[in-house]
Amino acid sequence: MIVAENVEKRFGETLVLKRVNLRVEPGEVVTILGASGSGKSTLIRCINGLETLSGGKITVDGHDVSTKAGLVAARRASATVFQLFNLYPHMTALRNITLAPIEVLKLPKAEAEARARALLDKVGLAAHADAYPQQLSGGQRQRVGICRALAMQPRYLLLDEVTSALDPEMTGDVLRILAELAADGTTMVFVTHEIEFARHISSRIVFLEQGELIVDLPTAQFFAEDGGLAVPRIRQFLSKMKKD
Amino acid sequence: MRYADFTPYDIILLLQGLGVTLALFIGTTLIGLAIGLLLAVVHHYRIPGCRPVIVVVTEALKNSPVLVQLFLVFFGIPAFLHIRMTPVEAATLTISLNTAAFAFVIFRSGIESIDRDQIEAAKVFGLNRSQILRLVIAPQATAFAVGPLVGILVNQLQVTSLISVIGVFDLTKIGNILNLRTLQPFIVWAVIGLIYYIAAKTLAHVGGRIEAALRKSVKWGGI
Ligand SMILES: Nc1ncnc2c1ncn2[C@@H]1O[C@H](COP(=O)(O)OP(=O)(O)OP(=O)(O)O)[C@@H](O)[C@H]1O
Ligand SMILES: [Mg+2]
Numbered sequence: 001m002i003v004a005e006n007v008e009k010r011f012g013e014t015l016v017l018k019r020v021n022l023r024v025e026p027g028e029v030v031t032i033l034g035a036s037g038s039g040k041s042t043l044i045r046c047i048n049g050l051e052t053l054s055g056g057k058i059t060v061d062g063h064d065v066s067t068k069a070g071l072v073a074a075r076r077a078s079a080t081v082f083q084l085f086n087l088y089p090h091m092t093a094l095r096n097i098t099l100a101p102i103e104v105l106k107l108p109k110a111e112a113e114a115r116a117r118a119l120l121d122k123v124g125l126a127a128h129a130d131a132y133p134q135q136l137s138g139g140q141r142q143r144v145g146i147c148r149a150l151a152m153q154p155r156y157l158l159l160d161e162v163t164s165a166l167d168p169e170m171t172g173d174v175l176r177i178l179a180e181l182a183a184d185g186t187t188m189v190f191v192t193h194e195i196e197f198a199r200h201i202s203s204r205i206v207f208l209e210q211g212e213l214i215v216d217l218p219t220a221q222f223f224a225e226d227g228g229l230a231v232p233r234i235r236q237f238l239s240k241m242k243k244d
Numbered sequence: 245m246r247y248a249d250f251t252p253y254d255i256i257l258l259l260q261g262l263g264v265t266l267a268l269f270i271g272t273t274l275i276g277l278a279i280g281l282l283l284a285v286v287h288h289y290r291i292p293g294c295r296p297v298i299v300v301v302t303e304a305l306k307n308s309p310v311l312v313q314l315f316l317v318f319f320g321i322p323a324f325l326h327i328r329m330t331p332v333e334a335a336t337l338t339i340s341l342n343t344a345a346f347a348f349v350i351f352r353s354g355i356e357s358i359d360r361d362q363i364e365a366a367k368v369f370g371l372n373r374s375q376i377l378r379l380v381i382a383p384q385a386t387a388f389a390v391g392p393l394v395g396i397l398v399n400q401l402q403v404t405s406l407i408s409v410i411g412v413f414d415l416t417k418i419g420n421i422l423n424l425r426t427l428q429p430f431i432v433w434a435v436i437g438l439i440y441y442i443a444a445k446t447l448a449h450v451g452g453r454i455e456a457a458l459r460k461s462v463k464w465g466g467i
Contacts, residue, residue: 090384103379
């Protein structure tokens with residue numbers, strides 16, 4: 001379980017996250033919605049330890065990310081897929097995927113590669129194992145990014161706008177894979193602007209407004225007239241999203 | 245045969261001089277690259293207090309004449325610290341540090357050329373500092389650095405000729421000796437120049453091959 005308690009994050013004078021509370025149980029898909037600059041990425045980066053907390057506490061399966069040993073354990077439990085893929089450009093797709101399993105999980109090379117090839121096959125990239133990121137399209141790169149995360153066999157998948165750098169066609173490919181993962185029971189924390197998709201795969205939706213987590217509801221209730229839509233800010237946000 | 249004539253033995257003298265020049269060049273290159281790399285890594289990790297010192301010292305080394313540095317080391321250090329220093333020691337120390345200063349700048353920009361994002365990804369996937377340095381940063385920084393490094397080293401090879409001034413028997417010093425004996429400066433210095441030229445061209449060629457091989461194994465189009 002991922003638990004964030006009263007999480008605060010400040011950059012200099014500005015408070016970017018304000019007493020945020022969030023729980024993600026195994027098997028859930030929790031989508032984080034919010035306007036640009038509301039702190040979604042920052043929250044994800046606090047969970048995977050790329051930002052240090054200014055206040056509050058985050059634990060992943062009980063491991064406190066603000067301690068050194070806790071962070072190591074928390075990072076083993078989760079894996080991140082990045083908006084801009086963040087692949088290692090000097091490594092092939094296969095090596096991108098096997099790097100951490102070999103170096104961190106100490107998996108034998110043959111086993112790591114077999115696993116990586118199976119994952120690539122699953123996302124339709126079996127033929128591209130030896131391609132370098134530069135030789136792949138954005139959508140293909142992001143699928144490699146997803147394989148790289150899954151190769152760690154994480155209990156939690158953290159995804160920050162993983163389709164927003166892709167054109168619509170490629171977005172479809174990536175979303176299909178994520179939908180499959182969700183159907184398989186993969187636990188995900190998902191930041192996205194794809195509202196319809198979020199509605200389709202999420203068990204819960206939370207809404208960040210200027211660093212405050214103002215709504216946390218099961219998906220159906222979030223989109224209900226007497227639920228999330230009753231909050232003016234959310235109604236406004238959703239109608240703006242529909243227009244875009 | 246007059247004393248002033250060229251003799252077959254002069255070829256051996258030249259080869260000896262070339263040997264000293266190459267040995268000094270290779271030695272100072274290895275030491276200089278190692279120190280330069282170390283400085284770049286220390287700089288990268290922002291070890292407290294180190295950054296300004298490194299920057300000031302390397303800037304001083306890059307922006308003052310090597311001959312002046314050589315005199316400072318050969319005459320200055322013994323006078324100041326009351327230690328004895330042979331010409332070869334002084335030459336090795338000076339050129340190693342000078343090479344280190346240039347190598348530092350190149351390695352630093354090599355490291356800085358790497359996208360922060362991938363380093364964050366490596367961290368999140370649980371790689372530790374030394375793994376990130378070895379597996380993510382070093383290969384890319386090396387591919388970036390080889391070209392400029394070869395350029396610097398070709399230049400440093402010529403710079404080694406300055407050590408003849410403090411009495412190291414390198415190729416230039418041998419040229420001096422032959423010149424004084426034969427009084428044929430045009431021939432002597434043309435031959436010496438040609439030998440440096442061939443050495444430098446060979447170095448550039450080998451460097452080019454290494455660079456091409458590195459770029460082939462890292463096919464990404466970024467740099
Ligand atoms: N390293 C940083 N230094 C200073 N301010 C930052 C830093 N990172 C983020 N911020 C600020 O924190 C706020 C929240 O940023 P964040 O990236 O979390 O927003 P977001 O909800 O992910 O937005 P978007 O939808 O555009 O990705 C923004 O105002 C941003 O300018
Ligand atoms: Mg963001």
